[in-house]
């Protein structure tokens with residue numbers, strides 16, 4: 001079978017520079033004028049090379065600070081790699097960040113339209129999906145309430161309910177499996193499987209080994225910014241557990 005490449009990373013490095021001189025007020029600035037500025041360099045990703053094929057579900061695991069979110073942001077285009085690195089994508093992509101991009105002064109109804117548009121849906125498509133989105137979120141009684149009055153769980157549910165209808169060829173799911181309460185979580189996981197994991201290329205970042213084991217065809221193991229392993233999910237998990 002001829003596999004089509006969905007996403008390819010070549011020589012990807014990511015360096016962050018942080019400065020100790022970060023003052024929010026003029027007073028701070030004056031008091032600390034003569035203080036030495038310690039610039040720290042963090043190599044969050046070191047020479048990453050990988051290929052992901054169309055339709056695969058890929059897991060990304062690693063300990064805190066190993067570079068998982070940085071890798072996802074590079075793959076989705078939120079961050080650019082250091083010079084010399086290359087990310088090649090076949091199709092459109094979407095980084096699912098629950099609740100990000102919502103306006104708290106707008107109602108659930110208005111946010112469905114605004115957020116749906118940013119996720120690639122046309123207004124006429126949102127018109128058609130509107131009732132389904134609202135029903136899925138179980139927030140029908142709050143459709144005209146400003147979301148500043150919502151709990152964080154309600155906002156996540158609304159955000160998730162829009163995202164499952166989003167249009168993209170590749171989706172990045174950074175810790176989205178913990179959405180809502182137990183009952184909603186089960187329903188959300190099933191919807192993700194139906195809408196995304198079965199049909200498209202998906203990259204799942206999670207600290208939940210159960211989630212990775214359940215969904216991922218292959219898994220990336222990151223350790224201190226390095227790609228320690230990429231392949232069989234069971235093997236990646238075993239290696240990850242040896243790290244601890």
Ligand SMILES: Nc1ncnc2c1ncn2[C@@H]1O[C@H](COP(=O)(O)OP(=O)(O)OP(=O)(O)O)[C@@H](O)[C@H]1O
Nearest residue numbers: 016018042044062063064065066067068069070071
């Ligand atoms: N915007 C940033 N500016 C400076 N340093 C950053 C930035 N983002 C990440 N880092 C650093 O890069 C390294 C990798 O961070 P990253 O968030 O990718 O790790 P992670 O594996 O997703 O961690 P976690 O499991 O805790 O979410 C860390 O040392 C972190 O401090």
